[in-house]
Amino acid sequence: MVHSPGAPVTRLAALRGLATRPLPEPPAGLRRGPFREGSFRSRLHDAALAARLGRWLGVLFAVCLVTGLLSHWAQSPDPWVAFPTRPVWLYRVTQGVHVLAGMAMIPVLLVKLFVVYPRLFTWPPVRSLLHGLERLSLLLLVGGALLQVATGLMNIAGWYAFGFFFPVGHYWGAWVTAGALLVHVGAKLSTARAALAQPLSGEVLPPPDEEDRAPALSRRALLASTVAASAAVVVVTAGQTVRPLAPLALLAPRDPRIGPQGLPVNKSAAAAGVEAAATDPAYRLRVDGPVPRELSLADLAALEQVSARLPIACVEGWSAEGIWTGVRVRDVLALAESPEDRDILVQSLQRNGLYARSVLSPAAARDPLTLLALRLGGEPLHLDHGYPVRLIAPARPGVLQTKWVARLGPR
Ligand SMILES: Nc1nc2c(c(=O)[nH]1)N[C@H]1C(S)=C(S)[C@@H](COP(=O)(O)O)O[C@H]1N2
């Protein structure tokens, strides 16, 4: 080996040689069970099929990553740049797409794993250092992808059986999976290109040497049914956010039409422990600022009332629109002479819980459509929708649309 500091190219070549140098093959006696030659006979374990499924997965993963990062940004309490507040349906669309793309991934991921799992038992298991590293990255890729899909699915079903805070785990899981995917694509690029150039056989082939066995499915038919399953999942889930599809929303945990005042409820007043405080006639909205204010419901009703059609767009993928009526946050803050360039902390009557408070960026607080709603669909707000006062703002994740507001002011 050459060790001259002036020859980085030679050193790189040496490193490359080390990484790709064949490792000694393990004794053939260990080659048992699924490691034996010809253990997997189905013609569906096929590179051309794997590459096509992989391409689909890559597209869906990219959509999930981008929309997921947007959601992370929208929920960040301290963003460099505030998440935009227009169009008002922005978050509704990005998060709806996020959940749908994640759901669509499930059949494709499962079929892809079925198609490629025999490769788990390649022989020798590790050919070189580089090959070993690549196989290790597959562990992260498969583990990460399954974890992302499973935690996402559990989250939309409201089943928090995992021992970590969902947004944090799902966020870091995404980066690990993305990194492993990048390595995978890099390692497989030329193989995948060649496999994609091959036509996908529509022929129904029996396993080799078993010409008399009844074959089941062609590769093309498996690909087509996977895509169809994926599309079907989308159709029976999309109704939780796309109204015309609501009657088909068999898989959606939420029907956007069902709930008090025609809108779903994520946490009821009883569950939040706010029934007494929210219905107390002594309720006053506290507004912090140089001239602190305490406003009764009558005071609020005497201010200019604004109506706007705005969606509640839950991170779980369901969304529904309502016509909200109430006062502008900026008008209320002006009464307390609160400065216009500060983050605004909104606090609920709810004592505990992650969603008992939220932060409005200065731009969101100034937005003429950022409201403290008193009415929904023309009626006084239902207790479960946040009576007496709830925050409703454009292009804002549902988790930040604080209900039963007790107090607001500069953070
Ligand atoms: N105080 C408080 N506000 C809250 C919540 C909560 O648990 N506590 N849940 C949030 C979530 S996750 C959503 S999606 C919306 C749902 O509003 P809705 O129940 O009126 O449909 O309220 C948000 N506001």
Ligand SMILES: [Mo]
């Ligand atoms: Mo939510």
